[in-house]
Amino acid sequence: xxxxxxxxxxxxxxxxxxxxxxxxxxxxxxxxxxxxxxxxxxxxxxxxxxxxxxxxxxxxxxxxxxxxxxxxxxxxxxxxxxxxxxxxxxxxxxxxxxxxxxxxxxxxxxxxxxxxxxxxxx
Numbered sequence: 001x002x003x004x005x006x007x008x009x010x011x012x013x014x015x016x017x018x019x020x021x022x023x024x025x026x027x028x029x030x031x032x033x034x035x036x037x038x039x040x041x042x043x044x045x046x047x048x049x050x051x052x053x054x055x056x057x058x059x060x061x062x063x064x065x066x067x068x069x070x071x072x073x074x075x076x077x078x079x080x081x082x083x084x085x086x087x088x089x090x091x092x093x094x095x096x097x098x099x100x101x102x103x104x105x106x107x108x109x110x111x112x113x114x115x116x117x118x119x120x121x122x
Contacts, residue, residue: 050076096112
């Protein structure tokens, strides 16, 4: 397994645990639609949360959230729309980003950006 894949899997597991601690229910992970993947789809009450997880082992490529580009947002929005269509979800939803910075000693910093973006508003 590539180091970047392993880093991503570690980050997604941390993010899932964090969301569960905050009272979210994990609906699915790794939802794919065409060229897009939504890392985590979570629910709380009647709302859906489409969560993009970005994990890094340093700042060599900048802050993890910098990799959530306009193009990535468009892909996530299309995938989310398809998921809501498939599941007949017609209620509230939002897009969150969880960034995780992993340290060599096993510790990490986690930042949860709620309502990180809304498709079409730029």
